[in-house]
Amino acid sequence: MNFFRLFSRPQSAPAARERLQVLLAHERASAGDSDLVTKLRDEILRVISKHMQIDDEKVSVKMERGAQVTTLAVDIEIPFEAGKKAA
Amino acid sequence: MGKVIVVTSGKGGVGKTTSSAALGAALAQNGEKVVVVDFDVGLRNLDLVMGAERRVVYDLVNVIQGEAKLTQALIRDKRLETLYLLPASQTRDKDNLTPEGVEKVITALKRAFDWVICDSPAGIERGATLAMRHADVAIVVTNPEVSSVRDSDRIIGLLDSKTLKAENGECMEKHLLLTRYDPARAERGDMLNVDDVLEILSIPLLGIVPESMDVLRASNVGSPVTLADGHSAPAIAYFDAARRLKGENLPVAIPGEKRGFFGKIFGRKAA
Numbered sequence: 194m195n196f197f198r199l200f201s202r203p204q205s206a207p208a209a210r211e212r213l214q215v216l217l218a219h220e221r222a223s224a225g226d227s228d229l230v231t232k233l234r235d236e237i238l239r240v241i242s243k244h245m246q247i248d249d250e251k252v253s254v255k256m257e258r259g260a261q262v263t264t265l266a267v268d269i270e271i272p273f274e275a276g277k278k279a280a
Numbered sequence: 281m282g283k284v285i286v287v288t289s290g291k292g293g294v295g296k297t298t299s300s301a302a303l304g305a306a307l308a309q310n311g312e313k314v315v316v317v318d319f320d321v322g323l324r325n326l327d328l329v330m331g332a333e334r335r336v337v338y339d340l341v342n343v344i345q346g347e348a349k350l351t352q353a354l355i356r357d358k359r360l361e362t363l364y365l366l367p368a369s370q371t372r373d374k375d376n377l378t379p380e381g382v383e384k385v386i387t388a389l390k391r392a393f394d395w396v397i398c399d400s401p402a403g404i405e406r407g408a409t410l411a412m413r414h415a416d417v418a419i420v421v422t423n424p425e426v427s428s429v430r431d432s433d434r435i436i437g438l439l440d441s442k443t444l445k446a447e448n449g450e451c452m453e454k455h456l457l458l459t460r461y462d463p464a465r466a467e468r469g470d471m472l473n474v475d476d477v478l479e480i481l482s483i484p485l486l487g488i489v490p491e492s493m494d495v496l497r498a499s500n501v502g503s504p505v506t507l508a509d510g511h512s513a514p515a516i517a518y519f520d521a522a523r524r525l526k527g528e529n530l531p532v533a534i535p536g537e538k539r540g541f542f543g544k545i546f547g548r549k550a551a
Contacts, residue, residue: 204469209426210476217433217480
């Protein structure tokens with residue numbers, strides 16, 4: 194430890210290291226994420242359409258990443274006719 | 281059958297071409313039969329760094345398109361009998377590289393050489409993915425700097441998913457080559473140090489090449505740094521890295537690190 198360092202500028206490497214660790218943790222987790230949502234959407238669609246007619250455009254699959262948990266929201270609009278047939 | 285090595289990084293300007301040339305020459309200086317292949321179609325530079333720019337007649341794209349035989353395109357180094365270069369095309373673009381064509385060339389080179397070193401272009405597009413596709417071993421060249429480390433992390437992800445080895449469920453062997461390392465700045469805490477980078481990327485260390493005038497001087501005269509000045513610090517780093525590639529268990533000395541008696545004996549464990 195250099196005595197004179199006490200009076201010099203603060204070190205920048207620890208900041209670089211910390212920023213990288215936070216950034217890469219996120220980037221690694223989300224690599225291939227877009228793929229997953231598309232896959233989920235396709236498979237969910239296939240299962241639902243076995244039982245009722247739905248419009249591809251009216252299905253939304255969203256994944257939201259929070260600090261502690263990730264939520265998956267699936268929103269499917271079922272037309273009146275299809276719903277009646279299923280019931 | 282020879283070993284296929286990809287030298288890659290994601291980011292440009294970190295030392296892929298310098299390292300490909302230096303490692304290729306270092307291996308050849310030890311009697312290994314080596315070919316260094318430039319995958320940077322459109323922006324070739326390996327020929328220049330190796331001092332063969334005036335001897336290029338045919339290139340990788342010519343071979344892939346069937347316009348030249350592989351033996352016609354290979355350039356033998358003037359200083360080292362067992363070192364060859366396969367240049368990239370300067371005039372065509374990277375779309376001329378086809379997966380089938382690259383596979384054919386690599387297969388033929390593997391039969392004739394002990395080492396096939398693929399110098400990847402920067403980026404994560406076609407040239408880079410084709411350069412890594414057939415690799416047995418990957419060398420990830422990284423500078424101790426945030427953007428380089430981030431891009432290396434991305435490339436490591438691609439090595440683990442987009443290569444033949446990965447697709448066959450095998451694990452790609454990856455090594456970190458830390459280049460342009462400035463021990464004084466790292467010591468002052470103004471540059472990521474070796475442990476920082478190793479901890480973040482968590483792949484084994486192949487070597488540390490210190491920032492040095494000798495690297496620029498070697499490229500100025502068109503000579504791999506291990507040939508230009510074999511006793512310079514970067515040359516020694518590359519010679520050691522080449523020995524580790526060959527499977528030798530050689531501890532990596534950290535430049536500038538003051539080591540006591542025990543430190544010298546129990547050096548850092550190599551890749």
